[in-house]
Amino acid sequence: MTFEPEQLGQSGHELAVKLRELRKQAGLSGVRLATRCNMSQSKVSRIENGKVRPSLVDVEQILRALDAPSSMIDEISALARMANTEWRNLRELRRKGLGTRQAELKALEASSTHVRYFLLSMVTGLLATPEYVRASLAHSPADTRKAVAGKLERQAILYDASKKFTFILTEQAVRWPVVTPLALAEQMDRLSALTYLPNVRVGVIPVGTTTPTTPLNTFTIYDASLATVETSAGSLVLRDVRDIQSYLNEFSGYEERALFGEEARAKLSTWSAACRS
Numbered sequence: 001m002t003f004e005p006e007q008l009g010q011s012g013h014e015l016a017v018k019l020r021e022l023r024k025q026a027g028l029s030g031v032r033l034a035t036r037c038n039m040s041q042s043k044v045s046r047i048e049n050g051k052v053r054p055s056l057v058d059v060e061q062i063l064r065a066l067d068a069p070s071s072m073i074d075e076i077s078a079l080a081r082m083a084n085t086e087w088r089n090l091r092e093l094r095r096k097g098l099g100t101r102q103a104e105l106k107a108l109e110a111s112s113t114h115v116r117y118f119l120l121s122m123v124t125g126l127l128a129t130p131e132y133v134r135a136s137l138a139h140s141p142a143d144t145r146k147a148v149a150g151k152l153e154r155q156a157i158l159y160d161a162s163k164k165f166t167f168i169l170t171e172q173a174v175r176w177p178v179v180t181p182l183a184l185a186e187q188m189d190r191l192s193a194l195t196y197l198p199n200v201r202v203g204v205i206p207v208g209t210t211t212p213t214t215p216l217n218t219f220t221i222y223d224a225s226l227a228t229v230e231t232s233a234g235s236l237v238l239r240d241v242r243d244i245q246s247y248l249n250e251f252s253g254y255e256e257r258a259l260f261g262e263e264a265r266a267k268l269s270t271w272s273a274a275c276r277s
Contacts, residue, residue: 015079016050019062022076023048026066036065056080056240081240089234102150109157112222114164116251119173120218123187125151126158127167127194127202132187135179158200166201168251168258170215174204175271185275192268195261203258204267212253221247 023033030048034041039061046052047062054062059080063073102125109115109126117124125133133151137144157163174188195202205211218230227247229236238244259267 012053012083013050015054015059015076015083016048018072018076018079019054019059020048022063022066022068022072028066033062033065037061053083053239054080056084056242084238084240084243086237086239087234088237090232102147102154106150106154106157108222108226109154109163112163112225114166114223116221116248117165117167118215118219118251118254119167119169120215121170121173121176122178122218123169123173123191124167124218126155126165127191129183129187129190131183132179135183158194158197161199164199166203166251166255168203168205168254170205171207171267171271174268181275185272188268188272188275192265192272195265201260202264203255203260204264205254205258206267209257211257213250215250215254219247219251221251224248 023030028036030044031041033039034044037044037058039058043052044062047054047058056077059076063076068076117126122136123132125136128136128151130148130152133148134144137147140147158165169191174191175184177184179187191202194200219227221227221244224241224244225239227238227244229238229247238247258264
């Protein structure tokens, strides 16, 4: 099955219909199927009515229980993958308004307990100074005033003790000249100050550090339920548990190599002094 990126996340209804049709063709009731899958009947019903997005594991269990033919397994598995992966292109985000995007991120952060950020090339908005935020959006052809305000407003959640945040930044992300050297030094000072928050961990990976894998993208993981992966053209939203676990494993590898606490503050202080000199 081939598809366009824009189709990702839009196959949920088709997936629900095909699963319901396949069950009826197999001559099984929803209750019987639920028993075979070790699921509740209500969950099967919600999946078949498109009210719940099934994971790939859920779909695999259902297909095995229905003894589906291999051709149907391939088709439905592809639909399930598409339903659990969403593509958001940058053009569409700009059309809707960058301020709207900040509201979406704020809601995601509010609904999560532990958010993990791997930052490959820039400082994220939650950690950024106002000058850094404005400079990071300066290239956008859209009106960025609401986006700037939204990014700065979101920072309040860092002081919510019920939340936990782990940020890992490469040296490139910390030192990339988004702003003038003096402003960049101030940005590094802010990163250092945030390391003292009890619910916030800020780690840095200096150039030359050996890591278990080669980082290719910035990504964010919200608890163990959703991950977003940034590209220059847009972002992928992943909801399948196996995709999310893959990024959790990658994050753990970087976390083991990153400097935290006093070691991180020492590096940031060295880099900040270099900017000021």
